[in-house]
Amino acid sequence: MEDEKLENARERVIDSISKNMDIYSVTPSVGRLYGAMFFEKEPMTLDEMKDKLQMSKTSMSTGVRTLLDLNMIEKVWRKGERKDLYEVKSDWYQTFTDFFCIHWRKGIEMNRDACKESITELMELLEDDIPHEKRITAQEDLDRMSYALGYYEWLNKVVDLFESREIFDVIDKVE
Amino acid sequence: MEDEKLENARERVIDSISKNMDIYSVTPSVGRLYGAMFFEKEPMTLDEMKDKLQMSKTSMSTGVRTLLDLNMIEKVWRKGERKDLYEVKSDWYQTFTDFFCIHWRKGIEMNRDACKESITELMELLEDDIPHEKRITAQEDLDRMSYALGYYEWLNKVVDLFESREIFDVIDKVE
DNA sequence: TAGATTGTACAGTTTTTTCTGTATGTACTG
DNA sequence: CAGTACATACAGAAAAAACTGTACAATCTA
Numbered sequence: 001m002e003d004e005k006l007e008n009a010r011e012r013v014i015d016s017i018s019k020n021m022d023i024y025s026v027t028p029s030v031g032r033l034y035g036a037m038f039f040e041k042e043p044m045t046l047d048e049m050k051d052k053l054q055m056s057k058t059s060m061s062t063g064v065r066t067l068l069d070l071n072m073i074e075k076v077w078r079k080g081e082r083k084d085l086y087e088v089k090s091d092w093y094q095t096f097t098d099f100f101c102i103h104w105r106k107g108i109e110m111n112r113d114a115c116k117e118s119i120t121e122l123m124e125l126l127e128d129d130i131p132h133e134k135r136i137t138a139q140e141d142l143d144r145m146s147y148a149l150g151y152y153e154w155l156n157k158v159v160d161l162f163e164s165r166e167i168f169d170v171i172d173k174v175e
Numbered sequence: 176m177e178d179e180k181l182e183n184a185r186e187r188v189i190d191s192i193s194k195n196m197d198i199y200s201v202t203p204s205v206g207r208l209y210g211a212m213f214f215e216k217e218p219m220t221l222d223e224m225k226d227k228l229q230m231s232k233t234s235m236s237t238g239v240r241t242l243l244d245l246n247m248i249e250k251v252w253r254k255g256e257r258k259d260l261y262e263v264k265s266d267w268y269q270t271f272t273d274f275f276c277i278h279w280r281k282g283i284e285m286n287r288d289a290c291k292e293s294i295t296e297l298m299e300l301l302e303d304d305i306p307h308e309k310r311i312t313a314q315e316d317l318d319r320m321s322y323a324l325g326y327y328e329w330l331n332k333v334v335d336l337f338e339s340r341e342i343f344d345v346i347d348k349v350e
Numbered sequence: 351t352a353g354a355t356t357g358t359a360c361a362g363t364t365t366t367t368t369c370t371g372t373a374t375g376t377a378c379t380g
Numbered sequence: 381c382a383g384t385a386c387a388t389a390c391a392g393a394a395a396a397a398a399c400t401g402t403a404c405a406a407t408c409t410a
Contacts, residue, residue: 002309005300009293010316013323016289023282025200027368039316046387056370061388082378082385092326107198114191118184125180134177141185141214148188150349151267157346170345171332174325202398221357231400236358257408258356 010039024070024099029055030063034072034088043076043085071098093173097162104159112152115145185214199245199274204230205238209247209263218251218260246273268348272337279334287327290320 014035021031036052037044044052049060064086067073072095076085089095122142126135161167189210196206211227212219219227224235239261242248247270251260264270297317301310336342 002300002303002305002313005296006309006312006316009296009300012293013286013289013320016286020282020285022200023278025197029368039319041315057386058371058388059369062369065388084387092323093329096326096330103198107195110195111188111191114188118187121180121184125177125184128177130177134181137181138177140216141181144214145188148267151271153349154268154346155271158342161346167333171329171336174328204398232356233358233401234399237399240358 014039024072026066026070029053029059030066033060033063034067037073037086037088040087043078043087045083045085047083071095071102093168097165097167101159101163104155108152108155108159112149115149115152119145119149189214199247201241201245204228204234205241208235208238209242212248212261212263215262218253218262220258220260222258246270246277268343272340272342276334276338279330283327283330283334287324290324290327294320294324 014032017035017038018028018031021028021034026034032053033049036049040048046057046060046064049055049064050057053060064073068075068086071089073086073088076087078085119142122138122145125138126142130138161170189207192210192213193203193206196203196209199206201209207228208224211224215223221232221235221239224230224239225232228235239248243250243261246264248261248263251262253260294317297313297320300313301317305313336345
């Protein structure tokens with residue numbers, strides 16, 4: 001009776017987390033795994049996960065690796081315990097900023113490099129004596145890429161804001 | 176000759192954009208479509224896209240819809256033109272904040288509601304006379320959910336920061 | 351109104367991703 | 381050292397997603 005109510009309350013939240021974990025580019029199964037771990041008092045073993053979620057141990061293994069890569073869970077060491085133990089990282093603010101930073105830095109860097117390289121090429125091209133029409137196109141592309149570069153610079157600063165934790169000066173954590 | 180250089184410069188950037196569009200949860204094909212439109216001076220029709228990308232018109236149609244949903248491109252009206260025309264939105268800062276806000280609000284709202292509902296249930300449960308052990312569990316779950324709620328509140332404020340454009344007071348746009 | 355033209359719904363195919371069971375390497379235990 | 385317990389690599393099966401071609405509804409043209 002009380003069990004059921006407790007279970008329902010948990011299940012609702014786990015379900016919601018699972019459904020929304022796609023914002024972290026993660027499959028619902030992995031989301032469910034995270035949700036399950038979130039409510040577990042003790043760190044979990046792969047076998048416990050597999051029993052809980054009724055899935056293969058292999059899936060638990062890969063799911064755990066995914067969550068580790070996302071810095072959402074961590075490995076716990078406990079003496080005399082042979083199995084690996086995992087629990088969710090307790091600081092969700094940190095988890096968010098980690099994800100945000102990794103996610104966007106990745107996208108920024110590569111695009112910025114590509115833009116820089118192409119900008120150089122186009123500038124060289126513009127020094128040559130080329131048909132007027134090509135010159136126009138080159139100049140337009142150059143403008144576009146320069147705009148992109150400025151945007152990436154801004155975005156980088158936004159990421160810095162989170163990475164440096166200054167964001168918490170702007171928006172206080174909620175206790 | 177110049178054509179080739181121009182093409183190379185573009186292709187490099189389009190390629191990079193395409194590869195990195197997964198940060199917008201978008202397939203490389205759609206990323207390539209976006210990249211192509213980015214460099215196109217004039218708004219494009221579906222047929223032009225299909226010729227450019229050598230893909231089916233259906234794919235262009237769904238791709239365009241995806242990009243429209245993301246507020247990354249917009250429909251352009253031009254008199255005497257029967258075909259639909261599309262071009263990339265020019266304000267990338269706006270595009271970013273739109274995406275950021277939609278993306279995170281979605282995740283927040285549902286989880287927050289789930290937490291609220293479950294919190295209410297658990298509080299009711301705690302008013303009853305229940306076994307000590309259950310009481311402990313209920314209280315622990317309650318704490319976890321309250322923490323989550325606080326975090327979501329914070330995240331909401333972060334989204335507000337972007338939506339209200341105050342972020343540009345914190346981090347200036349780069350010209 | 352008949353005849354084109356255009357965008358998309360839909361069904362089927364291909365490709366990609368997720369999931370599982372077995373097999374294997376590693377590390378602990380006695 | 382043999383024996384056990386564990387996590388994961390790998391290959392194949394199942395499921396999901398992306399892509400295509402056809403069909404059709406809506407809109408324009410004459």
